[in-house]
Amino acid sequence: MPEVQELVKSLADKYGRKRENLLHILQGIVEQERYLSDVALTEVARELDLSAAQVYGTATFYTFLDTEPRGKYVIRVCRTISCDMKGKNRIIQAIEDALKIRLGETTQNKKFTLLETNCMGWCHEGPAMLINDQAYTNLTEEKVIEIINDYVKNK
Amino acid sequence: MTYNKLKRIDLIFHEDCDCRQVLEKTFSKSNDEIINDILESGLKGRGGAGFPTGLKWKFTAEQPSDERFVICNADEGEPGTFKDREILFKVPGKVFSGMAVCGKVIGAKQGYIYLRGEYRFLLPELQKALDKFHDEIKDLLDFKISIQMGSGAYICGEESALFESMEGKRGEPRNKPPYPTVAGFKDKPTVINNVETLVYSFMICKHGPTKFKELGTSDSRGSKVFSISGDTPIAGIYELELGMSLDHFVEEFGDGDTKAVQVGGAAGFCVPRKKFKETIIGFEGVPTGGSMKVFNSSRSMYNVLHNYLEFFEEESCGQCTPCRVGCQQLIKGIEAVKKGEQKAAYLDQLMKLSETMKLASKCGLGQSVANSFSSIVDNFREEMIY
Numbered sequence: 426m427p428e429v430q431e432l433v434k435s436l437a438d439k440y441g442r443k444r445e446n447l448l449h450i451l452q453g454i455v456e457q458e459r460y461l462s463d464v465a466l467t468e469v470a471r472e473l474d475l476s477a478a479q480v481y482g483t484a485t486f487y488t489f490l491d492t493e494p495r496g497k498y499v500i501r502v503c504r505t506i507s508c509d510m511k512g513k514n515r516i517i518q519a520i521e522d523a524l525k526i527r528l529g530e531t532t533q534n535k536k537f538t539l540l541e542t543n544c545m546g547w548c549h550e551g552p553a554m555l556i557n558d559q560a561y562t563n564l565t566e567e568k569v570i571e572i573i574n575d576y577v578k579n580k
Numbered sequence: 581m582t583y584n585k586l587k588r589i590d591l592i593f594h595e596d597c598d599c600r601q602v603l604e605k606t607f608s609k610s611n612d613e614i615i616n617d618i619l620e621s622g623l624k625g626r627g628g629a630g631f632p633t634g635l636k637w638k639f640t641a642e643q644p645s646d647e648r649f650v651i652c653n654a655d656e657g658e659p660g661t662f663k664d665r666e667i668l669f670k671v672p673g674k675v676f677s678g679m680a681v682c683g684k685v686i687g688a689k690q691g692y693i694y695l696r697g698e699y700r701f702l703l704p705e706l707q708k709a710l711d712k713f714h715d716e717i718k719d720l721l722d723f724k725i726s727i728q729m730g731s732g733a734y735i736c737g738e739e740s741a742l743f744e745s746m747e748g749k750r751g752e753p754r755n756k757p758p759y760p761t762v763a764g765f766k767d768k769p770t771v772i773n774n775v776e777t778l779v780y781s782f783m784i785c786k787h788g789p790t791k792f793k794e795l796g797t798s799d800s801r802g803s804k805v806f807s808i809s810g811d812t813p814i815a816g817i818y819e820l821e822l823g824m825s826l827d828h829f830v831e832e833f834g835d836g837d838t839k840a841v842q843v844g845g846a847a848g849f850c851v852p853r854k855k856f857k858e859t860i861i862g863f864e865g866v867p868t869g870g871s872m873k874v875f876n877s878s879r880s881m882y883n884v885l886h887n888y889l890e891f892f893e894e895e896s897c898g899q900c901t902p903c904r905v906g907c908q909q910l911i912k913g914i915e916a917v918k919k920g921e922q923k924a925a926y927l928d929q930l931m932k933l934s935e936t937m938k939l940a941s942k943c944g945l946g947q948s949v950a951n952s953f954s955s956i957v958d959n960f961r962e963e964m965i966y
Contacts, residue, residue, distance in 0.1 A: 447748030452729060486750040488732035489697045505659045506887045507809045543891055545698040546662035548809035549816050558700040
């Protein structure tokens with residue numbers, strides 16, 4: 426997979442090849458590929474002269490550094506107490522129905538993955554979710570369907 | 581006990597000040613004078629632990645080393661806390677300026693902002709503001725700030741875990757001592773302050789320590805930014821004078837049917853209605869990093885506790901046994917009691933387990949699970965059982 430090799434190399438050129446640059450590089454790969462494949466991880470290990478176990482160990486520590494294939498758009502609905510109290514389950518249900526996937530799954534066209542996440546700092550405007558880096562707050566079932574439809578059609 | 585009436589303050593978000601001008605004025609003083617101002621103000625860390633900020637700066641400055649660092653902890657992850665996002669969004673210049681003052685005082689040339697991954701959308705604007713700031717102070721001080729992103733790990737808000745993460749490793753807390761003032765990022769003396777602490781430090785430089793000291797109580801000087809959520813008609817971010825009673829707080833922010841307030845997030849304490857009057861928000865009473873969650877009588881405190889425990893179970897780094905296994909067992913335990921598979925007295929055993937976690941866990945995460953666990957189980961025991 427020469428593409429990943431090139432990506433890893435360009436990220437290593439950009440950030441450096443020391444251990445302290447590891448997180449930057451992993452974040453850069455996830456930004457492009459949405460997840461860290463085994464090939465990407467071993468490539469990073471080779472490029473930074475670390476063991477693959479060290480790279481894998483670091484990657485799997487962080488929730489946002491996925492090591493499983495994810496869709497182009499990763500939807501993370503907040504599950505912590507305030508959003509829970511304001512009905513995050515209904516929001517998840519609405520997304521599940523709209524995309525025909527269950528929590529944790531990716532759509533067949535690899536466009537969306539639906540996940541839950543811990544408190545993301547929007548407790549006063551819950552329920553809240555992230556789609557990739559973008560935050561959406563004060564969600565209702567209607568609003569979330571509208572947002573998802575916009576992604577389906579326009580992105 | 582004496583307490584203050586609830587009073588709204590407008591220091592932090594107040595009209596954008598001319599940061600450069602304040603920095604010039606501040607830098608005309610000696611480093612010792614600046615540290616003394618911060619010490620004199622009585623400012624304590626606003627991330628929750630409440631260590632005197634001036635002392636932190638002083639210890640780091642005194643530590644012999646060829647290199648020192650300033651780190652702004654913007655890994656705001658405590659459930660119910662969202663004020664640092666607002667501060668970084670609205671007044672980033674004050675955050676950078678606070679870091680610059682600290683950098684000058686301790687002799688650091690490099691500062692970092694560790695921003696939680698969930699706030700990545702702030703990055704473009706923040707970087708723009710930072711470039712502008714660098715440009716503004718380039719003839720004033722040799723000090724650069726870089727922004728490092730987190731990747732969704734609550735534990736990285738723990739200072740030593742944050743250093744590990746910045747060094748490209750798993751965010752597992754270190755043994756202490758040595759403390760960051762001696763060996764922090766890259767094992768160099770490091771000041772690590774919460775976003776809000778840095779802004780208050782800068783505001784103290786601007787207004788002098790007296791104005792800050794006049795607010796609050798003897799143990800909790802000044803004001804603080806609160807993140808208020810839950811069953812309240814006016815959820816949001818408020819700067820309030822420290823030392824108010826919870827009674828006054830609920831009067832202002834409750835919905836008229838408040839049965840409990842969780843002070844300090846999942847790692848904090850649950851205060852039931854009958855204790856509102858005697859509870860003071862501040863270091864002499866119940867301290868908080870800013871999180872205030874209001875629950876009304878329609879809420880099941882079992883669900884609240886279960887949600888918190890799930891949070892801790894997932895966010896525990898798994899490094900030490902008391903925390904890793906303790907969190908799992910506490911969840912299983914309350915589930916078993918709820919289902920009637922265990923007798924109610926089993927809750928007492930779980931309380932003992934949480935005490936053990938407090939004593940034996942390596943870092944603040946495992947140590948503070950007992951705070952919410954015992955305060956919820958103690959005060960709402962019947963809700964755990966039936």
